[in-house]
Amino acid sequence: MIDETPAIRFPISFDRDNPVVELPERLTVLEAVPFKQAVSQLLQPDIAYQQIIINFAKTRFIDSSGIGALIASLKSAQEKNIELILESVQPPVMATLSMTGLIDILDIRSSEKWSNKESPETHPSVRSLVKRTIDITGAIVGLVITGLILIPIAIAIKLSSPGPIFFSQTRCGWMGKKFQMWKFRSMYADAEEKKKEIENQACGAFFKNDNDPRITKIGHFLRRTSLDEFPQFLNVLKGDMSLVGTRPPTSEEVNCYQIPEWQRLDVKPGMTGEWQVNGRSQVRNFEDVIKLDLKYQHSWSLLYDLKLIWKTVWVIFNKDSGAV
Structure with a gap:
C-alpha cells in the first residue's frame, strides 16, 4: 500500500450552477483519493446539482487508481441521479479510456482529437x-x-x-x-x-x-x-x-x-x-x-x-x- 495521501486540493468553478472539478496534470494514486473525496463532497444530500463536470484539460496521464476513482465517482453520482460529465479529455487519457472500454461507459462531452492507434503511457x-x-x-x-x-x-x-x-x-x-x-x-x-x-x-x-x-x-x-x-x-x-x-x-x-x-x-x-x-x-x-x-x-x-x-x-x- 502507499503512504498516507498528501493533501491535494482540486479547484472547483461553476458552469450554469453546476460544479466543474479541475484535474491536475496527472491522476494517479496520489491524486485519486482526494479527487474522489472532492466529488463525494459535491454529492452531499443537501446539495442538488444536476451535473458534475470533470475538466481533463490539463491531464495527460491516468493510472489504474485514477480509473478506480472515476468509476467509484460515477457509481456514487448515479445513485444520486446526478450526471458525471468528462470534458476536454486529452488524447493520452482518451487512449486509456478506449483501451479499457470505459469510453462507452463514461459520459464524455468534449475531447481533443485523438487516434485509436495512440498508445497511452503505462507501466513498461x-x-x-x-x-x-x-x-x-x-x-x-x-x-x-x-x-x-x-x-x-x-x-x-x-x-x-x-x-x-x-x-x-x-x-x-x-x-x-x-x-x-x-x-x-x-x-x-x-x-x-x-x-x-x-x-x-x-x-x-x-x-x-x-x-x-x-x-x-x-x-x-x-x-x-x-x-x-x-x-x-x-x-x-x-x-x-x-x-x-x-x-x-x-x-x-x-x-x-x-x-x-x-x-x-x-x-x-x-x-x-x-x-x-x-x-x-x-x-x-x-x-x-x-x-x-x-x-x-x-x-x-x-x-x-x-x-x-x-x-x-x-x-x-x-x-x-x-x-x-
Missing part, C-alpha cells in the same frame, strides 16, 4: 514488445501442450462430476478492463451458487478456503499441479493476460477495492507471478497480495519475468512449497 511491462513476443511464443507452446492433455483431463472431469469441461469467469485485467478467463473446471457445476455458504478464510478483497467442499476430487489434483490453468494460455495469446503478472481479480473483488488498491491493476494479470511463487495458499491478507503485486511492478524486467517463470516450474514440482 505493458508497453514491452519483447515481453509480448515471449507471451505469444509461450502461449502457442502452452496451447499445444493443452491440446495434448485435453482428452484425458476432459474424461477425468466428466467422470468426477457432471458439467462442462471448461470454466469461464469474468476477471479484471489491465486498468480494470474485463475479460473472460478460462480454466479446466475443478469445482462442481453449482459452485458459484454455493460460494456464499462457504467461509472465507482470507481477509480483504479476495476469497480463499483451504477445505473448499466445492472442489471435486480431480479438481484437487488439477489445482495442485496447476493443470487447471492451462486454458489461460488462450487469454495470454489474446493479450488479456501475460505469462507473468499479478493475480487476476474477479469483478466482485474489484468492486470492493479502495482507491489505492487499484494500483495492482497497473499491469496485466499473469498466469504466474509473485503471488504464485511465494506460497499463494499461505497468503491470507489482501494487504500482502498488494505488497506482492507492487513488488512485481517495481522490480519488473524481462530477466525478472524469466526468473519468476523458472521459480513457478520449481514450485509446481516441489510438493513442500506450499504454493497451492
